[in-house]
Amino acid sequence: MPFDDRNFPAAAAGAPDAALRNRRLVATWLFSVCAMIWVMIALGGATRLTGSGLSIMEWAPLSGTLPPLSEAEWQRLYGLYQQIPQYELLNKGFGIDGFKQIFWLEWTHRLWGRLIGVVFLLPLIVLAVRGAIGRHLVPRLALLFALGGLQGAVGWFMVASGFFPDSTTVSPYRLVVHLTLALVLYVAILWTGLSVLRPVRVLSGTPGLRRLVKLSVVLVSLTILAGGFVAGLRAGLDYNTFPLMDGRLVPEGYARLVPFLRNLTENVAAVQFDHRLLATVTALVALATLAAGLRARVTGLALGALLALGVAVAAQYALGVATLLLVVPPALGTAHQAVAVLVLTAAIVSLHALRRVS
Ligand code: HEM
Incomplete structure (x- = not known):
């Protein structure tokens, strides 16, 4: 998709200053999302390397936003974790305190993912309604948002492979798919932001x-x-x-x-x-x-x-x-x-x- 003034209605209406401001605003927003994805990738690395990635056995995109708020809820989640091979083979007997340690990183990783979704979607709607982004760019950005949702599902698909019998880690293939999709999203948003900022070739x-x-x-x-x-x-x-x-x-x-x-x-x-x-x-x-x-x-x-x-x-x-x-x-x-x-x-x-x- 070419990046020209049709993507910024204010320019077409003959207001170059407003168009420039819109471009900078849209680019800053997209680069901020990139920075958040970068943090997400680093968090993902830390989660994997500290052996925290299998600590949450449920995929609850909305209700999972809140961490456990009562001792009973902690015990329920710990009970679920005790059923997987990683607990038996690596962490048996590490207690609720050991479980809490590995829980927080995985929970933060998932929460950050949800936050990225919000930081992408809300400005997208506001900027599109205000005409700061033109008709030509909106479908591409909407597709990127949908890909972000897919990345959450792929993350769960990866985590689920860690619950297979005798398995203590996730499938390397699924890990690579998860990493690759994260980077495809990152590069697509970065490229879009750069093209918005520098449309003239x-x-x-x-x-x-x-x-x-x-x-x-x-x-x-x-x-x-x-x-x-x-x-x-x-x-x-x-x-x-x-x-x-x-x-x-x-x-x-x-x-x-x-x-x-x-x-x-x-x-x-x-x-x-x-x-x-x-x-x-x-x-x-x-x-x-x-x-x-x-x-x-x-x-x-x-x-x-x-x-x-x-x-x-x-x-x-x-x-x-x-x-x-x-x-x-x-x-x-x-x-x-x-x-x-x-x-x-x-x-x-x-x-x-x-x-x-x-
Ligand atoms: C252009 C240079 C390099 C790039 C872009 C690169 C990229 C990466 C990436 C992305 C990962 C982790 C992927 C993931 O966690 O899913 C990784 C892992 C790793 N790389 Fe590199 N790498 C580079 C150079 C090297 C070199 C020179 C060595 C050592 C000789 C090395 C050793 C390792 C090791 C040991 C890991 C596994 C670490 C872990 O388990 O987290 N890398 N590399």
Whole structure:
């Protein structure tokens, strides 16, 4: 969908100042939602890494907003938790106080999700009614809201896989679907906000630079996907050396599963190796992209975004290695998950700033 003045009725009516104000207002709102999704992704990482994600066995989008308000309600929820294998296998006998500790993080994660929905929907209605957003943009934003609701359902679909017999964690596949949908939503809202703010397409950079930026976006996305499988399989708890894995560059047993494709998602050694390899290629390509941008003398937002990409990817690489060497402490693992979103953000803003005029 093109972003032009038809999306901002005040401009069409010949009021450029009002249109500019509307654009800034709408963009600020969309970027605020992005910031909330970023916090949500970090909270999700902390929830997973502290083993809190399976503590609420019900999916109650409305009534679940309130935490337990009586001792009887705490006991009821604790009773439900005692029925799942994670309690039997990992937390047996940790008592109501232990249960409360893991409950609060998962509850906060869900509450934050509901808040994002409210912060998206209410301004959407108000801005659309006041004519601050035009007819052309409303369906796209409504679709994004519906996708947000779907993400809540996918979250529950993921959590439900943790209740299977003998299971103490959720399915890695469902975890990756949940992470991917969160990032698709994040990128779509970010891109929409950027397009609202900068509807005029100014061509800058060279075709070679634009190709490198696109490659960076693809590689960052693939590395994040691979990271999802490392997290889902808890593959960071093994091979805690760098750069060698058990004394070898390519770990023994890389291709031990048949058919071969299963190794990419189910074999701890291969999943961790692939993430390392992809991260290394991503970091090199992102730094080459920054160098190409400096050579092409890009300025303004494009320069800022490319510099941010270089810094973020280097920090993320270092964080990844530290997380691995220290055997995934929750604080570092959460930071690694959060900074991944910043790397993606820098790559997407670079792409937007350098996009081609059609
Ligand atoms: C461009 C660089 C990198 C990106 C974008 C990236 C991204 C990610 C993401 C998104 C996750 C978690 C996904 C989730 O929780 O669902 C993850 C997990 C992980 N990554 Fe990276 N990563 C990068 C570099 C590295 C490097 C260089 C290493 C180590 C050599 C590393 C080691 C790990 C480990 C051990 C985990 C699992 C942590 C956990 O269980 O929470 N990463 N990565």
